[in-house]
Amino acid sequence: MSINNLVAARFGLPTDIGKSVEGNTTIENILSHRSHRAFKNETVPGDLLDTLFAAAFSAPSKSDLQQACVVHVQDPEKQKRIAHATATIRWAADAPVFLVWCGDSRRIRKLAKWRGHEFANDHLDAFMNAAVDAGICMQNFITAAESFGLGCCPVSEVRNHIELLSRELDLPQHVFPVAGLAVGWPLQESRISMRLPMAITVHTDRYNDDNLVEEVERYDYRREDIEQTPPDEQRYVEDLGVSTSYGWSENRTRQYSRPARNDFGRYIRSQGFNLA
Numbered sequence: 001m002s003i004n005n006l007v008a009a010r011f012g013l014p015t016d017i018g019k020s021v022e023g024n025t026t027i028e029n030i031l032s033h034r035s036h037r038a039f040k041n042e043t044v045p046g047d048l049l050d051t052l053f054a055a056a057f058s059a060p061s062k063s064d065l066q067q068a069c070v071v072h073v074q075d076p077e078k079q080k081r082i083a084h085a086t087a088t089i090r091w092a093a094d095a096p097v098f099l100v101w102c103g104d105s106r107r108i109r110k111l112a113k114w115r116g117h118e119f120a121n122d123h124l125d126a127f128m129n130a131a132v133d134a135g136i137c138m139q140n141f142i143t144a145a146e147s148f149g150l151g152c153c154p155v156s157e158v159r160n161h162i163e164l165l166s167r168e169l170d171l172p173q174h175v176f177p178v179a180g181l182a183v184g185w186p187l188q189e190s191r192i193s194m195r196l197p198m199a200i201t202v203h204t205d206r207y208n209d210d211n212l213v214e215e216v217e218r219y220d221y222r223r224e225d226i227e228q229t230p231p232d233e234q235r236y237v238e239d240l241g242v243s244t245s246y247g248w249s250e251n252r253t254r255q256y257s258r259p260a261r262n263d264f265g266r267y268i269r270s271q272g273f274n275l276a
């Protein structure tokens, strides 16, 4: 597919974007990204996996502090305990590779002690920088993995049972999980997930969301055209009833009408972070 066709498929809109751009496999792979949650029962060779880790840690890093790490869960029983703790991610128990990407502010604090320097940046930025580094490394891993035909799915639901996860991984103070990542050879081709139009995600010179509702309404229709949610799969029908129009915005605002993981701040503080 041409770059232009890939962009059109990503946003579900006819567009001129990419018409004058010569394609390459990197941009084609990125535009074709889709998450995978079902995998063939085939292993991922160790050297390939190590190569993907090398790609992951080639990501840029805030101040070159390199505050990400990853736990490769190789014990199948541990993987199962983590996945089965949350009903909606039981599928992750069968992923041939299961990783947990973590923010790691421990390393620099330990090294500060070793070097005999005060650690004078014990505030929210320390948490944020480590979380961002971990996210960027995970994405580099995903992009590299997909270039070999592997499929991945990040899994933040592993944080639903944060104490269990932290205990399973033996995470010390100032290390925290950002997301799990299931990896394997895809069982089937999955569908492109349409993105919000760039009219609301790309701003020029200043932030402006005046057209948010109109744009999202049209986006909802475009998505509903290809992915209808059956009434019995709508969220919280018992309280909110069945919506005749159940697009992305109805689904996601219903999702966020209920608290989830509201113990995470307490956990992060208990890992020693000062979030002031």
Ligand SMILES: Cc1cc2nc3c(=O)[nH]c(=O)nc-3n(C[C@H](O)[C@H](O)[C@H](O)COP(=O)(O)O)c2cc1C
Binding pocket: 033, 034, 035, 036, 037, 089, 153, 154, 155, 156, 157, 158, 179, 191, 192, 193
């Ligand atoms: C940080 C992060 C956490 C995610 N956590 C989950 C998860 O817990 N469960 C899940 O099924 N998908 C999870 N996903 C995958 C998203 O649902 C997926 O990226 C989104 O629906 C868009 O689909 P696509 O990746 O196929 O384009 C996560 C993605 C990200 C970036």
